[in-house]
Amino acid sequence: MSLVLEANKVNKYFRKPVLFHVLTDISFNVKKGEFASIMGKSGSGKSTLLYILSTMDTDYEGELYLNNELITGKSHQELSRIRNKNIGFVFQFHYLLSEFSVLENVMLPARKLGELTEKEIEHNAMEILKTLGIDKLAKKKASRISGGEKQRVAIARALINKPSILMGDEPTGNLDSYNSENVFNIFKQLKDEQGLSLLVVTHDMDFAQKTDRIIEMDDGKIIS
Numbered sequence: 536m537s538l539v540l541e542a543n544k545v546n547k548y549f550r551k552p553v554l555f556h557v558l559t560d561i562s563f564n565v566k567k568g569e570f571a572s573i574m575g576k577s578g579s580g581k582s583t584l585l586y587i588l589s590t591m592d593t594d595y596e597g598e599l600y601l602n603n604e605l606i607t608g609k610s611h612q613e614l615s616r617i618r619n620k621n622i623g624f625v626f627q628f629h630y631l632l633s634e635f636s637v638l639e640n641v642m643l644p645a646r647k648l649g650e651l652t653e654k655e656i657e658h659n660a661m662e663i664l665k666t667l668g669i670d671k672l673a674k675k676k677a678s679r680i681s682g683g684e685k686q687r688v689a690i691a692r693a694l695i696n697k698p699s700i701l702m703g704d705e706p707t708g709n710l711d712s713y714n715s716e717n718v719f720n721i722f723k724q725l726k727d728e729q730g731l732s733l734l735v736v737t738h739d740m741d742f743a744q745k746t747d748r749i750i751e752m753d754d755g756k757i758i759s
């Protein structure tokens with residue numbers, strides 16, 4: 536099975552206020568079409584790891600591969616492009632632009648990538664909104680929709696550049712159980728129907744137990 540993401544002996548230190556070895560020898564991979572979750576106590580290093588895996592933090596030791604390509608050591612400019620094209624993100628907070636419409640919010644990362652025409656981007660955005668069952672919201676301002684809907688729009692935005700992996704940092708952390716389950720079902724649908732790979736940091740045991748694999752962290756290490 537082909538690998539979408541691979542971390543090989545990743546170590547990370549924070550140097551201030553004192554030297555702190557926050558991640559120790561992290562090695563694991565995510566296969567194409569796999570839905571994995573990362574769990575662990577507060578402070579175990581989950582967000583720090585996700586920040587490295589998402590190519591936003593380059594200050595680490597070890598190697599990182601995305602779609603079998605070594606991305607460690609690449610320039611910030613190259614990484615920015617690789618990230619925009621290959622990785623979708625969903626955070627606990629939606630970070631939508633409240634004065635823009637739902638459709639415009641979803642179109643934004645594709646405009647930034649600059650590979651398609653406005654018409655093509657709009658078409659793709661509408662298709663994704665349909666898949667997530669929120670196409671009726673397209674023209675609404677992001678400030679005028681509910682919390683659960685905002686998170687679905689954030690997922691749509693994360694998908695617009697057709698990433699090979701979707702990463703989430705507590706994507707259901709702000710949602711009630713109904714909307715959390717809804718987000719899980721969307722992720723599962725994307726995996727089953729489109730072969731998308733997913734890696735989600737979560738504190739929600741119900742959510743994690745339904746994923747293909749739980750990666751458990753403690754004190755900066757993977758323990759199972």
Ligand SMILES: Nc1ncnc2c1ncn2[C@@H]1O[C@H](COP(=O)(O)OP(=O)(O)OP(=O)(O)O)[C@@H](O)[C@H]1O
Pocket residue numbers: 549550551552555557575576577578579580581582583584
């Ligand atoms: N910029 C920083 N400088 C120094 N230490 C940091 C920095 N950021 C995080 N830490 C420390 O690194 C450790 C790991 O933090 P991290 O946020 O990755 O944990 P986490 O598992 O995601 O926690 P949570 O579940 O609470 O979000 C913690 O002890 C934290 O205090």
